[in-house]
Amino acid sequence: MEKFHYINGDWVGQDLEKLEVNNPATGDVVGTVPIGGKSETKKAIDAAHKAFPEWSSLTAYERSSYLKKLHSLMLEHEDELAELMTIEMGKPLHESKGEVAYSASFVEWFAEEGKRVYGRTIPPHKEKRMMEVRKQPVGVVGAITPWNFPAAMIARKLAPALAAGCTFVVKPPSATPLTAVRLVELCEEAGIPKGVVNLVTGKSSEVAGELMSNPHVRKITFTGSTEVGKKLMEQSAETVKNISLELGGHAPIIVLDDADIDKAVDGVIASKFRNGGQTCICGNRVYVQEKIYDDFISKFVNKAKELQVGNGLEEGTDIGPMIDKDGYDKVEKHVQNAISQGAECVLGGEGYEENGCYFYRPTILKDVAPGMLIMNEETFGPVAPIQKVSTDDEAIKFANQTPFGLAAYVFSESVRRGNHVVNGLDYGIVGWNDGVPSAAQAPFGGMKQSGIGREGGHEGIEAYLETKYVSIGL
């Protein structure tokens, strides 16, 4: 499967050196994309800049019709997109199908939200005819996306950007570019005019470097690690780029002693092991109150031990391969560090390598301590460390002891106690008796070092709009 860049409505880059894309479950080469750099990225930005006046002059209803066509095409090609995602990222096929539907829901949501970009008039306080506020599209958007949700992280940016009237240049991750290419092929099939959507693959530092420095790019939207996000913030300063950041997380899960334990176990499993634990909002730390500690762990182990590890294309697989050896090594490091400092491994605790591919079994550690690596660094793998806590306020204190502030979870059947915990949590997303809170109609994003801005909801389109205040004299 040889794929190319999409610049100004043409598929180009045939002459460039190729980057191979590997299936993380088998090691097979599943496709190639060009290794682009500064000059290809500049061409893509120029195309988006040239296309912006016409695209932004369309009505929201006209832009919506293109997005609705794209939405239909994504659902029509759900199986194909899902299989592509699984062979390049590894997640189980049923999760890939879920991601296609999730991605399409952002396109559908913003096809409508674009029609609700309202301005307002302000009652003048002195001799003026009118004071008003208008919203206008920011301009050319540069998007840089991660490998763990190859379709959703692009759709969550492309849909609001186009709905707002912006034009778009995306640099997908080198690990999962084929899904990105297929999405852009569907944009072309939907009739989205040339130059509105552009795609360049290749050296992050060069492609992203041009996006960050080119003055025609008015907005950067990045999803990825906090480490890279900080570098992009520094680079954005030169041209004062408007920047949105969806960064790393280290989600705490609090299970109070009034929780429905079976519901809590299901919720923790859903949060922890989705995408093999490779999501920014996966539970990374589990705090369980002492009265139910042993009962919760026993039920959690009994459920988690049923999870099957293997090739995501095979029926019955619940956890696919790690994306690469680095990802595997980080998980192994966290597990061994915890055990060496006194944690007890009650499930799993090891992985395996097959044909240069890396798999890690669902792992549960109990009696972990706050100072362990796993309780402070994002693990990004299928490992649940459990710490015993006493009071509700102690749980909140431990939960907030992190530079991250993306997602947190609490399981409690008490409105009073659950609400107290929710109010005390310093996180942009809180799941209360819900392990998978994300939805296109809700604002997704973090506080502290988990990012700036929100994606989804009405907030998601605001990120692609500028506010213009107009004062009209008599």
Ligand SMILES: NC(=O)C1=CN([C@@H]2O[C@H](COP(=O)(O)OP(=O)(O)OC[C@H]3O[C@@H](n4cnc5c(N)ncnc54)[C@H](O)[C@@H]3O)[C@@H](O)[C@H]2O)C=CC1
């Ligand atoms: N808050 C959120 O919504 C999400 C956050 N993430 C976070 O992303 C990380 C996992 O995804 P990865 O792709 O491994 O993240 P990453 O930060 O390594 O890469 C993300 C993107 O940035 C590019 N990139 C890497 N180094 C760069 C540099 N120096 N300059 C410019 N671009 C660069 C990569 O090619 C990729 O396209 C985790 O930390 C996870 O928590 C992942 C998904 C969602």
Ligand SMILES: O=C(O)[C@H](O)CS(=O)(=O)O
């Ligand atoms: O990449 C991620 O972690 C996603 O943002 C999580 S979700 O949106 O699929 O919940």
